Amino acid sequence: MARSNDEQTLREQICDVGKRLYQREMGAANDGNISVRLDDERLLCSPTAVSKGFMTPEMICVIDNDGEPVAGETNRPSSEIKMHLHVYRHRPDVNAVVHAHPLYATVHAICGKPLTQQVMPESTILLGEVPIAPYGTPSTMDLPNSTTAYLARYDALLLENHGALSYGADLNNAHFKMEALDYYAKVVYLASQYGGAQEFSQAEVDKLIELRRTRFKLPGRHPFVDGE
Numbered sequence: 001m002a003r004s005n006d007e008q009t010l011r012e013q014i015c016d017v018g019k020r021l022y023q024r025e026m027g028a029a030n031d032g033n034i035s036v037r038l039d040d041e042r043l044l045c046s047p048t049a050v051s052k053g054f055m056t057p058e059m060i061c062v063i064d065n066d067g068e069p070v071a072g073e074t075n076r077p078s079s080e081i082k083m084h085l086h087v088y089r090h091r092p093d094v095n096a097v098v099h100a101h102p103l104y105a106t107v108h109a110i111c112g113k114p115l116t117q118q119v120m121p122e123s124t125i126l127l128g129e130v131p132i133a134p135y136g137t138p139s140t141m142d143l144p145n146s147t148t149a150y151l152a153r154y155d156a157l158l159l160e161n162h163g164a165l166s167y168g169a170d171l172n173n174a175h176f177k178m179e180a181l182d183y184y185a186k187v188v189y190l191a192s193q194y195g196g197a198q199e200f201s202q203a204e205v206d207k208l209i210e211l212r213r214t215r216f217k218l219p220g221r222h223p224f225v226d227g228e
């Protein structure tokens with residue numbers, strides 16, 4: 001079947017994001033996976049057992065809303081596609097999902113340390129806090145089910161003893177949340193080695209959240225905006 005220009009562009013975007021993840025230590029070997037909504041019935045997904053740093057547009061897999069390859073598709077989707085589908089089902093506003101093992105974020109997820117400190121305008125405005133979803137065995141429904149309680153309020157999660165998950169209105173949005181999440185984790189970690197971070201007052205946090213709402217008008221959810 002002939003591909004639309006949009007589909008070709010999305011395939012190339014998935015490969016570009018995969019390269020960035022791999023080059024920025026957000027996944028060793030074949031770690032991580034990326035998906036994007038193609039239309040109401042179909043998604044594009046990174047293939048199983050391929051390094052995210054070495055994908056080509058031909059390797060990307062077309063699947064239906066149940067995660068099954070569409071008729072004629074010979075590529076096989078990531079084993080973690082269940083987690084992506086779970087996000088799409090709970091968040092109709094989401095059109096792209098990224099799962100990775102960023103180094104500093106994963107260290108936080110392994111040490112049981114959620115990202116809660118308010119230390120930089122960017123992380124407060126974009127992410128607020130990043131909780132840890134309880135551990136679930138990879139490739140089983142335990143992993144997606146562990147995220148359910150967080151999906152309505154958060155656009156980025158740590159996955160206990162595993163890695164991180166981010167999602168958004170488009171692939172750049174989802175990918176930048178992953179980068180921002182890991183930068184936040186790195187800063188918090190390094191600050192803890194350097195006497196501890198100074199945190200914003202609640203009044204400063206409130207001002208940043210007001211900026212998010214009025215000036216930046218960011219899409220997606222935020223724990224300080226979307227409540228309990």
Ligand SMILES: [Zn+2]
Nearest residue numbers: 032100162163
């Ligand atoms: Zn993983």
